[in-house]
Amino acid sequence: MSTVLSIENLSTFFKTDKGIVRAVEDVTFSLEEGEMLGLIGESGCGKTTVAQSILRLIEYPGKVVSGKVILNGKDLLKATDDELYSLRWKEISVIPQSAMNALNPVYTVGDQIIEAILLHEKVSKSEAVKRTKTLLELVGIDGERQKSFPHEFSGGMKQRVAIAMALACNPKLVISDESTTGLDVLTQAQVIALIKNLQKKMNLSVILISHDLPMVTAICEKIAIMYAGKLVEWATTEEILNNPKHPYSKALLNATPNLSDPDREVVSIPGSVPNLVNIPKCCRFHTRCPYAFDRCLNESPELREVTPGHYTACFLEGDKNG
Ligand SMILES: Nc1ncnc2c1ncn2[C@@H]1O[C@H](COP(=O)(O)OP(=O)(O)OP(=O)(O)O)[C@@H](O)[C@H]1O
Ligand code: SF4
Ligand SMILES: [Mg+2]
Structure with a gap:
């Protein structure tokens, strides 16, 4: 398998009257040929901003302020308009939210x-x-x-x-941003099954953006979880389900009904995603995290590989060599 898309330290901010919205900050993940990656997180966590940054569709007052988006060896953030024109559709395309x-x-x-x-x-x-x-x-x-x-x-x-x-x-890479919203549940399931089927048949790489964690865990090989503009965990679906590392990932899983364990209590996550305007340096999850300690209020944890292929950003997790 070869890497089709590699996103390195991507940051995209919006300049507003109230200050700078740090909508996506220092996001890193990649996608292999023929792989489907689910990008999840609550509303306002930056999923669409990541997708639009990849596609170079961020408009004023937004700006990709740093990072790289490497598609088949080429940095899309440095591509000319002509290069982008030929890459869109032939290399990368989007299934829109509303047909x-x-x-x-x-x-x-x-x-x-x-x-x-x-x-x-x-x-x-x-x-x-x-x-x-x-x-x-x-x-x-x-x-x-x-x-x-x-x-x-x-x-x-x-x-x-x-x-x-x-x-x-x-195209080799397709991005689907909530592309079944607005359809009834049965039709949603059929459209998602179709995307999965086409991914296998055409060996497509797919980024599937969704709020629907059970659906994403059922069909994606890997999952990347965003919280308040940061990537907090990225691993295989099996690892996320059986060995989640980040307190937010654990809370998301606990907040979702589990069909294979219907007796398990569903616990909603207290609080809400923080306002991202002028957000100070901290772990952005600290206001909702039951394990938060002093360091979490003053420093932002880096995304680190804690076991082979499993990345998370939490001070409680050591790296794979530690
Ligand atoms: N044009 C804009 N101007 C100012 N802030 C913006 C703009 N677009 C997005 N944002 C902010 O960026 C953050 C991330 O928004 P984004 O739409 O990427 O989230 P999302 O994860 O896709 O949410 P949803 O699940 O609701 O679609 C939010 O705080 C949002 O308010
Ligand atoms: S870094 Fe601290 S606040 Fe953030 S998830 Fe880990 S323990 Fe919780
Ligand atoms: Mg969105």
């Missing part, structure tokens, strides 16, 4: 996928039409429906079309 944001109501779904292919690849129109039919069939829609308009599809079908569009130019 309506991706689909134009006045064109047929087929024409929209065909246009995306023709804009980014040197292929003939007839090849693009053929590929569009194949793509629609890949996501479980009759290829003949390419002549239909978005309003002729159900919400779940529109989301499938959005997935087909994201795959139009054979």
Whole structure:
């Protein structure tokens, strides 16, 4: 396996009237070829800001202030606009939160996928039409429906079309940011199963951003957990489930019903995510952490590899050599 994406010490801040929002600070993780990584954390923890920073979609008053986003050996943060244009779609693409944001109501779904292919690849129109039919069939829609308009599809079908569009130019990495929000529970499960199926079939690397911890643990090979703009734990799903290290990860797991242990008490996490404006140097979880001690109030713990392949940021955890 080779590394497809490597994010190193990424920090993205927003300048506001009230001060600097340190939305993402010093975030590091990577993704292997064919791997699905779940990026989770409560609302406001910085998941979308990480995704938008990777895609270079952060707009004023936001700014990526430091770090590297290496995609197949190239730092996206240093890429020119032309380089980015050719990398988007062909190397990296997004499944949007709402299919309506991706689909134009006045064109047929087929024409929209065909246009995306023709804009980014040197292929003939007839090849693009053929590929569009194949793509629609890949996501479980009759290829003949390419002549239909978005309003002729159900919400779940529109989301499938959005997935087909994201795959139009054979990207190696796909980012899905809460892409099933707004769909009913059954359709959500079907769309997520489809993404998993396509990941395996096409050997895609996927970053799956979600609040749904049981779903993420069921389908992702690895999990990265964010809290208040920091990455607090990153490991295989098996390690996160059986050997969570960070108090926030443990609290998140305890706050989620466990189907294989229905008698286990579900305990919600007291308190809330802190305001990230001008946040002082500290462990950002200290206000909610039952183990917090003096050091946690004045220093920010670094992300460290505590056992091979298992990273966490907590003063209570020694490193793998310690
Ligand atoms: N344009 C902006 N201006 C100021 N602050 C912002 C802006 N966009 C995001 N933020 C702040 O950055 C932090 C991270 O937000 P982000 O949207 O990345 O979180 P998230 O984990 O994706 O949350 P959710 O689960 O609700 O989607 C929050 O404190 C948010 O208020
Ligand atoms: S560093 Fe301190 S406050 Fe932060 S999670 Fe560890 S023990 Fe809790
Ligand atoms: Mg978000």
